[in-house]
Amino acid sequence: MKAPSWHPDFIVIGAVKAATTWIQARLQENPQIFMPDPEPHYFSSGFDHGEQWYRSFFRDRPETAEVIGEKSADYLAHPLAAHRIAQTLPEARLVLQLRNPVARAYSDYKMFFRRGQAKGPPEDYLQGAESPYPRFLEDGLYARHLSRWFDLFPREQILIYLYEDVAVHPQRIIEAVSAHIGVAPVFRKEAAAERENNSQAAILPLPLRKALAPLKDSVRPLRGKQVFENVRSLLAREITYPPLSPALRERLTDYYARDIETLEAICGLDLSRWKATARNTA
Incomplete structure (x- = not known):
């Protein structure tokens, strides 16, 4: 049965702190696309609000919009989001942007630090199960999370690309995402230099x-x-963040090593750039 006309045709499902706001902003520049500004988080933390609540995010869509989408970056890692989306929107096109998990974890920590929620150095938050915010480490276990999605959706329904490629090939990324969701691409050359939610701002x-x-x-x-x-x-x-020490960076690289190998195998990605412990992850 075809989903109601207000339902999203595509969803950007993550990952958190992988510049998903950048792709949302670029897609919103396309008049063929409507995406609400706020993240609904309906299929994760907002599911108990009900479908009518979710529908309210799309009530302002213009009639000229040919494609409807949303972005909630926590869907990838949420244990129930994949099943809920498969039940509600089984034909939705899914878009996933992945970032070096060490850089992602540190960026997540920095966001909490500037909010005043994380007060100590990275060592207090990015080591083992003792972290008060388990998502800092767990959200970067991409292969583990993707296994749920691959069990429920055809591989061709999920577009995966890398955060690191956005700075190098922004137009190529926009074209690929646009083709995946079924619209002609709109790209501004100035967008290549634009950053959303910049931690250095x-x-x-x-x-x-x-x-x-x-x-x-x-x-x-x-x-x-x-x-x-x-x-x-x-x-x-500008905020001065506690640095990620070389020793902690190396421990994090070891922590993610097996998951990265699995991710390469199941997705066919070249993740050699993620495997160097000396990489600057700021």
């Missing part, structure tokens, strides 16, 4: 961010306006 100090949190929706229309950005630039500062 200057941000407001944490106490000020917390104080202004209730006003987040109110000030959103002001973003990009010259006066607003000028005021923000006076207060924003």
Whole structure:
């Protein structure tokens, strides 16, 4: 039975901290595509809200949109998301962007650090089962997670590409994703240099961010306006993150080594770039 017209035709399922917001922004530049800005997380943490709640994310789609999609980067690693999507949207095209798991884990840690949720050095969070945030390590076990998806979806329904290729071949990535979801590509050359959720970008100090949190929706229309950005630039500062030590980087590389080998075998990917312990993962 064909899914209702408001249901997504494609879903970007992850991985977390692998620049999925970049591909979302590029796809949203295509007038043939509608994707809501927020991540619904419906098939992961929001499933109990029900289908009508999920439907509300797509109520503003224009009639001219030929293809509907969504992006929730936690779907890949969530233990129930693959089954739920297979039950609800068995024909949905799935898009997956993978990043060096060591770099992904450190980037995830940095996000929590700038939010004030992680307060200690990476060693306190990226070593073993004692981590207060298991996702830092577990989300990078891509082969383990993908096995669930491959059990439920045909391989040709899942497009997989690498984060590291976005900077080198951004147009090629846009063309591949567009072909996978069934639309003509739209690509701006300027998009090659654009980064979303950049950890190096200057941000407001944490106490000020917390104080202004209730006003987040109110000030959103002001973003990009010259006066607003000028005021923000006076207060924003680039964050200095605790570094990932060479010793910890090597331990993480060893931790992911077997999963990477399995991932190469089941996906036919060349992941030799991920295997060097001396790689700069900042």
